[in-house]
Amino acid sequence: MGKGRLEAFSDGVLAIIITIMVLELKVPHGADLAAITPLMPNFLSYVLSFIYVGIYWNNHHHLLHAARGVSGSVLWANLNLLFWLSLFPVTTGWMGENHFAPLPSAAYGFVLLMAAIAYYILQKTIIHADGSNSMLRRAVGIDWKGKLSPFLYATAIALSFIAHWLAQALYVLVALLWLVPDRRIERVIHPPEA
Amino acid sequence: MGKGRLEAFSDGVLAIIITIMVLELKVPHGADLAAITPLMPNFLSYVLSFIYVGIYWNNHHHLLHAARGVSGSVLWANLNLLFWLSLFPVTTGWMGENHFAPLPSAAYGFVLLMAAIAYYILQKTIIHADGSNSMLRRAVGIDWKGKLSPFLYATAIALSFIAHWLAQALYVLVALLWLVPDRRIERVIHPPEA
Amino acid sequence: MGKGRLEAFSDGVLAIIITIMVLELKVPHGADLAAITPLMPNFLSYVLSFIYVGIYWNNHHHLLHAARGVSGSVLWANLNLLFWLSLFPVTTGWMGENHFAPLPSAAYGFVLLMAAIAYYILQKTIIHADGSNSMLRRAVGIDWKGKLSPFLYATAIALSFIAHWLAQALYVLVALLWLVPDRRIERVIHPPEA
Amino acid sequence: MGKGRLEAFSDGVLAIIITIMVLELKVPHGADLAAITPLMPNFLSYVLSFIYVGIYWNNHHHLLHAARGVSGSVLWANLNLLFWLSLFPVTTGWMGENHFAPLPSAAYGFVLLMAAIAYYILQKTIIHADGSNSMLRRAVGIDWKGKLSPFLYATAIALSFIAHWLAQALYVLVALLWLVPDRRIERVIHPPEA
Numbered sequence: 001m002g003k004g005r006l007e008a009f010s011d012g013v014l015a016i017i018i019t020i021m022v023l024e025l026k027v028p029h030g031a032d033l034a035a036i037t038p039l040m041p042n043f044l045s046y047v048l049s050f051i052y053v054g055i056y057w058n059n060h061h062h063l064l065h066a067a068r069g070v071s072g073s074v075l076w077a078n079l080n081l082l083f084w085l086s087l088f089p090v091t092t093g094w095m096g097e098n099h100f101a102p103l104p105s106a107a108y109g110f111v112l113l114m115a116a117i118a119y120y121i122l123q124k125t126i127i128h129a130d131g132s133n134s135m136l137r138r139a140v141g142i143d144w145k146g147k148l149s150p151f152l153y154a155t156a157i158a159l160s161f162i163a164h165w166l167a168q169a170l171y172v173l174v175a176l177l178w179l180v181p182d183r184r185i186e187r188v189i190h191p192p193e194a
Numbered sequence: 195m196g197k198g199r200l201e202a203f204s205d206g207v208l209a210i211i212i213t214i215m216v217l218e219l220k221v222p223h224g225a226d227l228a229a230i231t232p233l234m235p236n237f238l239s240y241v242l243s244f245i246y247v248g249i250y251w252n253n254h255h256h257l258l259h260a261a262r263g264v265s266g267s268v269l270w271a272n273l274n275l276l277f278w279l280s281l282f283p284v285t286t287g288w289m290g291e292n293h294f295a296p297l298p299s300a301a302y303g304f305v306l307l308m309a310a311i312a313y314y315i316l317q318k319t320i321i322h323a324d325g326s327n328s329m330l331r332r333a334v335g336i337d338w339k340g341k342l343s344p345f346l347y348a349t350a351i352a353l354s355f356i357a358h359w360l361a362q363a364l365y366v367l368v369a370l371l372w373l374v375p376d377r378r379i380e381r382v383i384h385p386p387e388a
Numbered sequence: 389m390g391k392g393r394l395e396a397f398s399d400g401v402l403a404i405i406i407t408i409m410v411l412e413l414k415v416p417h418g419a420d421l422a423a424i425t426p427l428m429p430n431f432l433s434y435v436l437s438f439i440y441v442g443i444y445w446n447n448h449h450h451l452l453h454a455a456r457g458v459s460g461s462v463l464w465a466n467l468n469l470l471f472w473l474s475l476f477p478v479t480t481g482w483m484g485e486n487h488f489a490p491l492p493s494a495a496y497g498f499v500l501l502m503a504a505i506a507y508y509i510l511q512k513t514i515i516h517a518d519g520s521n522s523m524l525r526r527a528v529g530i531d532w533k534g535k536l537s538p539f540l541y542a543t544a545i546a547l548s549f550i551a552h553w554l555a556q557a558l559y560v561l562v563a564l565l566w567l568v569p570d571r572r573i574e575r576v577i578h579p580p581e582a
Numbered sequence: 583m584g585k586g587r588l589e590a591f592s593d594g595v596l597a598i599i600i601t602i603m604v605l606e607l608k609v610p611h612g613a614d615l616a617a618i619t620p621l622m623p624n625f626l627s628y629v630l631s632f633i634y635v636g637i638y639w640n641n642h643h644h645l646l647h648a649a650r651g652v653s654g655s656v657l658w659a660n661l662n663l664l665f666w667l668s669l670f671p672v673t674t675g676w677m678g679e680n681h682f683a684p685l686p687s688a689a690y691g692f693v694l695l696m697a698a699i700a701y702y703i704l705q706k707t708i709i710h711a712d713g714s715n716s717m718l719r720r721a722v723g724i725d726w727k728g729k730l731s732p733f734l735y736a737t738a739i740a741l742s743f744i745a746h747w748l749a750q751a752l753y754v755l756v757a758l759l760w761l762v763p764d765r766r767i768e769r770v771i772h773p774p775e776a
Binding site: 199202203206207209210211214217218266269270273276277280281283284287288291292295296297298301 | 395396399400402403404406407408410411413415416418419420421424435438442445446449567
């Protein structure tokens with residue numbers, strides 16, 4: 001089975017997720033500044049989630065690029081990832097509308113955590129499907145970002161109930177960590193002529 | 195006529211269906227647990243429907259992979275399937291919001307039943323278009339899952355009015371039946387070297 | 389410039405139009421028959437519009453298949469068609485919610501009429517871009533369906549204000565006329581071996 | 583890394599943006615003319631934004647066509663552009679619902695301005711990634727439209743608070759300026775045989 005349709009379907013779902021999040025930015029009910037200042041938290045949540053979905057799209061792109069084939073398990077591991085990503089619009093809207101209140105902030109982190117785990121499972125599943133000579137296995141290496149992020153999300157979930165701004169700071173921090181595209185994979189596929 | 199654009203269009207529609215279902219998961223109107231516990235049925239319905247659309251995408255993928263060409267009748271049989279799948283968000287939202295009440299549960303099953311029949315018609319139409327030497331015909335074989343599912347859906351529709359949890363259990367059971375990807379088709383296209 | 393990206397973009401827009409129409413089928417606010425019977429007009433409008441978008445997708449598919457190249461004018465003629473098709477969800481919802489009242493029925497017909505004209509313009513633009521030896525020109529022939537439909541839509545718009553069920557009947561009739569895929573084009577591209 | 587998936591993802595997002603804008607055209611709550619006349623500003627805003635997204639899709643098409651490769655920076659410059667375009671549905675709806683009031687008109691212009699700047703950054707990033715022999719650099723030339731538009735948007739933002747119809751007029755004017763597809767790029771890629 002080819003990778004093409006899996007990529008196309010994932011791109012479609014990611015494109016829709018990143019775009020329908022904007023539907024949670026409701027059109028303000030007035031035409032003055034007073035009508036839009038309460039929407040700033042919604043807007044900031046939207047920006048953060050847009051960056052996260054962008055990161056996932058970017059890394060997903062690299063991941064499938066390095067994959068050899070696609071098995072039935074890869075299809076389902078991929079749908080699992082898409083499932084958790086599909087919850088971004090709801091948790092983003094909930095966190096924004098409640099101005100980063102504890103429970104919505106924790107829920108936002110929980111979905112981030114589950115998406116990170118789902119991504120990790122997808123990576124493992126592809127490596128397993130590719131067999132012992134997996135290009136992806138070498139590319140991923142020790143994968144410290146993939147291993148660190150879940151701990152930071154879990155910390156942020158706990159912090160949501162104590163000092164929710166620290167949780168937000170952690171979400172931003174992890175996004176910044178990942179904003180650098182996954183050069184490891186690029187390096188293995190296209191090694192620099194040395 | 196090529197299969198490419200039919201696959202692309204179907205992938206687009208399936209990607210949108212699977213994603214806009216999440217729009218029926220309305221953002222909760224409070225920031226505490228009391229605000230989200232009533233939404234659990236909505237969430238569970240969403241999970242079930244997500245899995246069903248995933249199954250359809252997966253099997254549709256296999257089906258078209260095994261098809262030779264695409265005739266006008268295949269196009270319309272495919273649109274018929276997409277029509278019934280497009281009703282998933284509405285019945286999912288209705289069943290979830292009414293906490294699995296009898297009529298919404300039956301409606302959910304009815305749409306599942308019609309989608310199963312539409313899938314069966316699409317399969318037959320492709321086999322017919324491919325002619326006597328259809329690869330898909332051999333791949334599908336006796337197709338016990340395709341023949342059993344409609345009966346289970348019909349049973350679940352009837353059970354909705356008697357003991358709706360039995361209907362839910364049946365919907366989950368059929369999903370589990372199908373979660374295993376359709377290895378029959380894979381086997382015929384890429385037979386194991388024996 | 390290749391046709392590929394134009395087809396992909398159009399498929400994307402058509403897939404989204406056909407799917408977001410279902411968002412106008414609001415989740416009913418009760419769990420009994422009384423809650424869904426008033427929604428029958430919405431459902432019937434949805435079915436009709438789903439078929440119309442399906443017809444447009446189908447014919448658009450054939451149209452671009454027969455086109456040689458894509459000029460800047462073809463891009464804009466195509467966007468013009470997509471614009472009118474993008475209004476289907478609104479007029480469909482409006483006609484359904486108002487149980488086929490005169491003005492919404494006429495508006496529905498007006499958007500159908502404009503889409504038909506836009507399709508005609510797109511066809512002419514492609515033929516013009518292809519030059520004197522256009523495969524599409526021969527394929528289209530006298531195009532009686534393309535020339536008849538606008539008159540039927542215009543008649544239906546007028547009838548909306550007199551006997552709106554006659555307008556609905558005409559909309560259904562034109563859909564049936566087109567449901568047969570455009571075999572003319574198929575015949576020119578793949579002529580039967582005679 | 584290939585351009586294909588970047589194009590596919592961008593097409594997906596643009597197709598969704600252009601289509602969900604129509605969701606801000608709420609179905610009118612009555613069936614007479616009085617119910618739709620107040621929606622005219624919404625409709626006009628929708629038309630304007632549809633044309634703008636069409637222009638961006640068209641030019642984006644040309645831009646990537648002329649690009650050689652896609653680096654990590656190009657991916658993020660592209661996501662930046664998509665981010666600002668994704669805000670079109672909200673500002674369009676806000677401006678329409680408030681009948682072109684000063685602040686919403688200025689916000690509409692601000693998003694246009696940011697999208698123009700993002701497009702300019704994307705263009706620069708692609709040229710930089712392509713190196714000294716960039717086909718795109720030659721194609722873009724002095725780029726007077728790209729340099730003029732931000733100034734016109736900035737002027738329109740200021741005018742929103744003084745005479746908002748002048749701001750609207752400027753938005754329409756810039757759209758007309760761009761409606762002519764970017765023939766410069768076409769000329770460099772496919773030079774006329776002279």
